[in-house]
Amino acid sequence: MAKKGSVFRGLRQFDGYAKTLDDFRVKTTGGASGKYKNCEINAFIELLNYVPVTIISTLIIITLVCSEVLVYTTPHWKPSLVVDKSRKEKMPINFNITFPNMPCHMLNVDIMDAMGGHSSGYSQDVTKVRLDLDGVPVDLGESVTLEPATECGSCYGANALREDGCCNTCQEVREAYVKMGWGMVDVKEIDQCVREGWLERFEKQSNEGCNIHGHLLVNKVRGNFHIAPGDAFQTSTMHVHDLKEFSAGAPDGHKFDLSHTIHKLKFGPDSKDETETILAVTDALAGVSKAAGEGRAVFQYFVKIVSTRLFPITGIPTLTNQYSVTQNDVEGAKGGLPGVFFMLEISPMQISYKETRKSFSSLLTGVLAIIGGVYTVAGLIDRVVYRAEKAYKKKVELGKTL
Template identity: 35%
Template sequence: MSFYGIMNRVFSRVRNLDAYPKINEDFYSRTLSGGVITLLSSIAMMFLVISELAMYLQTVTETKLVVDTSRGEKLKINFDISFPSVSCTLLSLDAIDISGEQHLDIKHAIIKKRLDANGNLIQVRIDQIGVPKLGKPIQKHGGEIEHNQTYCGSCYGAELSSTECCNSCDAVREAYRRRGWGLMNPDSIDQCKREGFVQRIKAEEGEGCNLSGSLQVNKVAGNFHFVKSFHLANMHVAHDHVKPFEDDSYNISHKINKLSFGDHYPGIINPLDGVQWFQHTANGMYQYFIKVVPTVYTPLRGTVIRSNQFSVTEHYKGPEVRKNSLPGIFFFYDLSGIKVNFTETHTSFLHFLTNICAIVGGIFTVAGIFDSFVYHSQKALKKKRDLGKLG
């Protein structure tokens, strides 16, 4: 048998497998109802295909809860808080955790903005501890600093070793804080006098302050708080300098412009953003109790974002129950043992193709059944009418 004969036999057998036998056009019968059904089914088919395409292109976020097994990580706290009735010099940021680690009067990566009584910006200040440059500093053992001599300022009895130096007013205050002592009249401290510390506080009287920045703390329960500086809590100064340091002038009214734990991710809600509270009396303590939930966001494209979301409750302690605690704003946070994983996904192309075929085939089949029912119903009614059986 020739090659062409073999091919004809193969093609003949394949032709016999045709599941879609063709009907001669001479036997076609087109009806108005069929045209209407075809038009409606085409519109429905197009609508469903477009909807399926939109779902295919849309990103879906899946949520999964797992036990948080991470260890040794740090917790990043971002904040932007305004205090309309507390000057920047009198405002101190501290952070303490249950492991015993303490960071008092934090200055690193913190920006202080002086505000007037109307909340308008006066000055931006980044606090730093360094060697003062005003006037001629006095050496630790007396006398002014000589040419090419390294400066070493006195800590006024608060140093922990004979070699310790306090080269600025902040350094002296820090040394007194470590000892748990109250600083005496700052004008008697050479570093504070040269830096004009008391004059600066008096000049800022009636001002407000905005603090913004971030903290890196251990990923354990703890708290951070904005209070009157520890160094000023027991300060005794001359009578004409008393007013700026009195607790009665420390009003803890505040507005939280931003507070978050970790980096931003799509869809995050920080419940304290924009919250404000105004105090009508002094010497209060406002407390926020925060439950931090570790969160991992995995985008469809890009890097994984490790962040946190949180819930919060609030409590206010008035001066009558506050007793020995400092007035201020306290944020107590605790970590949840459950981690939330958000993962962006979208429908696979094969699933999309399957749905398209199901839509086209399903509508085509249903429309064909409905058209057949209408056609045969019309045919039966016509036959009865021809036979005169219809009243």
């Protein structure tokens, strides 16, 4: 049986890192951090000798390894494009818009879509805040306390669509007229409106503005929602607003206009996640202001919406929507309905962002590659410097230098 020592000695022939004797190793000042002090050497060689190859290479290795560790510990988002499977779901819309020159009672929100959905005077989850000329809230609204009606109030000929045929308030009369397609009533001639002080309210609030904000829920199909003056009603297939008050102007003679500032317009949950804000453009119209001149004005925002889903490493996936906008403003549009229109177009695709992090094996591979690469390059540079220095010293000894 062969001795154990001879077996291990036989393994030496497979050593890929043959060792040289210390007697044959040469340590140079350039390879470490020193300076070769010889006033006769060439400036180029002197410059090279100033280079502390080992120290510089070590610093480079430390810097690159730290950057590799930073990349490993910092997750990144990987985007992909898939088919949107949530088209049958409702899409929430969160908005906040201020009209400095329009009283709240004259503004209405209407929703229309390609599926035939139509909602005029949408008020659910919508809040109107009256503002003074300085933009300070006046109050959250006002209520009128009425005595219970003892008899059926007249609808002034518009009671055909009322189940009980009675209109006991001014609002009920106005709604009955809208449903009949007759336009708005003259509040001076309606007893309910006179009793509730509608004319006095119109005169009192004519010099106010309005902040309108809230939450809408719409179908994920092509459509629009708009904010326009006057109550809306349908005549055959046409969507019409009664613009009597808007066209007549305020009792003191000043004209209303649709100048506005969009504070927020987001499609999807009203989230304040910073990651969502960085990855997706979810509030592209925030801060947009428009000034309307004299006469009617139509402000159109053509919005293209893309569903976006975020999959974080930890936590619950988030569904939101990002969008791009094309704007079109028409001043003095005599034939069009004045208002602020948001034309919605829904993309059939969805952008998916998945948060990922490099594996530990990738980190280990990168660190070893950095150490080996920098060490090899530094060795080549040191070898070149050493040979150049040695050749020059030999010429000096032979007296062949200038």
